[in-house]
Amino acid sequence: MQQKTDKIKPSEKILTTAFECLSTRGYANVSMRNIAKEAGVALSQLTYYYKNKEKLFIEVINMMTVQYLHEIEKNLESVMGEKEKLASLVRFFKELIRNKPKLLKLFIDFIAQALWIPSFREQLNSLFTELTQIIEENLLTDPKTKKKYLEYSPKTVAKLILGALLGTSIQIVLGSDRDSAFESLNLAESLLN
Template sequence: MTIENDKLNQSEKILLAAFKCLSSRGYANVSMRDIADEAGVVLSQLTYYFKNKEGLFKEVVKMMTNKYLQEIEESLKREKTPKGRILSLTKYFKKLLNHNPELFKLLYDFTGLALWSPAFSKLLRELFKELSNMIEKYIINNLQIKEIKGYSPKALSKLILGAVLGTAIQEILDNGDNPGETLNAVGILFE
């Protein structure tokens, strides 16, 4: 039992070190050696726990995905109206932009990687599907109309997700000029 706890703690330590390295420097600028150094372990321990670089990075994506999904769902549940929920969603992303832009950068880094890697593509598709499903469940389905100008709730939820994520990357690239201000405009969709 102690060995399993030590193993779990060691693998968690490596995962957190990988997350820290990747979110601060980006995928292309991080080596397995960097992660091992950050975790304070020997390089062979990374392959012991995660087999290879892809295995480790897939686990980082899973960790990040779980964090996003849990926090976003909590944010959506706090409000009762569709407009309140969309404002809560944009508030969540604004907070993330202001206090943890590295998490967004990591999401975009992995999204770019997903364009070329089937393993990462599957993970990111699942994340975006879950996010748009949440938007559909908590926002669109509560509008009490099933379609807006012929578009399905699923299409509308993807539109909202795309608008929020696309706006967020523009905010990051604008180097923090009025961070989150543009995200407020998403709320006009519900006025």
């Protein structure tokens, strides 16, 4: 029965357990020992595979970044027209908030850590850059769309879209009345159309 779970590579088991712990309790409140214990592995295994706590967290974020950036791009490719793509992006975020709030929390926690830890900051910056580019290339290339924002560059528009999605998500994840804030995302969509 447990054959398969036993065959999981320890390094992967550590990684997924680390994600579970970090996204549930936060970087500052999770110790290497916690992760080791929960993964059913010796503490020193974490050092062996990931060197230290900082690098382990970076790997966790990396894993999530790769996975979800792909998912976003797949989502955007699956519909035609920039209006529809925007709708699709908003829908993606709403589903993320509803179904994977832990992922959002992990991400917000990571942002805060990036304030003080240079290696995190670097990684976060490249994530922001990639996200902005995806938005730019998918939602803002049509001349018709461009005209609407006249003097503003696509990059500026993309950053605002990302900012609004991020800021609203934060309010939702942390706030009490979830549904009222969801409405804000709908409004964002219609304002941009």
